[in-house]
Amino acid sequence: MTQSSLDWDAIYRQEPRPPWSIGRPQPELAALIDQGKIRSDVLDSGCGHAELSLALAARGYTVVGLDASATAIKAAAALAAERGLTTATFAQADITNFQGYDGRFSTILDSALFHALPPGSHQDYARSIFQAAAPGARLYILAFAAGALGDDDPDRPGSRGYTETELHDAVATLWRVDDIRSANLYGNAAALEVLGPAFAEAERDGEGHFLTPGFLLSAHKPER
Template sequence: MTHKIDWDDAYRQQQAPAWNIGAPQPEYAALIARPDTVRDDVLDAGCGHAELSLALAARGHTVVGIDLSPTAVAAATAAAAERGLTTATFAAADITALTGYDGRFSTIFDSGLLHALPDELRENYLRAMYRAAAPDATFYILAFGAGAFGDHAGPGPTQFTEEQIRETVSAVWQVDEVRPAPLFATIEQMPGFLVTAHK
């Protein structure tokens, strides 16, 4: 069953969405703290409230955050202004059909977007990211692994096996590594994978 969510409505609620932990995902916080893992320009795909974009900008990177939700983009823009971060910009757009950025980004981060997309949009998204990528760009993807939600049945984000996520991404990108990596929500942490790929 396809998972459908009104993303803008999720960001308009009084309580922040569970995936909005007020900081970058720890896996990415560790990654961006290492030298030479991030090359400009950077794309934060499905940026939400954009804590990752803001952390990257605070380190001096030029970053563009794209999200389907105008509410999330407005909040991210306001947060960047409040923190005096001038190298982070944000736009509301459908990331699965993104145009206007061809060949621009040397590093792309997906912090829980791939697993939230309906099956039929996944390849469009991976191709859109490929178009937006500069030659030899690096693409990092954090996505839920099998069993992330225990026995919970019904529609929800995709829970990938290692083989499934490798196969999905390698349809468009060269996959360098897939390794177990937790994803954190406000209430818990769940198993997932970090995929590293390149153009």
């Protein structure tokens, strides 16, 4: 993840782990893998601890994970080495302005990065991943819905979720949006104490996670 106003390295060093580090891919994105909707090469955009990248590599996909946090990238690379996963590579990058991957990726996955982008940078992000995408590439964004982060409180600072229309319009400037549907995002329940009262009544799954509402957006890069 990346956001200029936050110290992401400090966040990735903290215990308990950040709420989005659930020890496995988000279930909505894991389902896409199971359904055969992912094609190599894959960009894991804002990979964090990179369980999504590692799960893909374990199935033979070639995947690149990019994140603003050097701490997260170091941890992800260490896990890949520990598990003997040679098709996953990781690099620190400003996800709103990165280069060196023009036209490479057939699939781009955004696992709850979108809401954490710095204000005003969403079009830079859309442009950067568009440039990195091959013609016909698929884009999947798992994003928080408006209100999911307590952002219905006008006095609450920080990240916010998006309405379906806002998410669609932010992506559709460059990408061809195919579908947006309701989806759940899972969080690490051990981190609930640091999240504040907005999550006090969050649904639990009985496996150490809480659930928050969001959207799964599917889009593609036109062939021409």
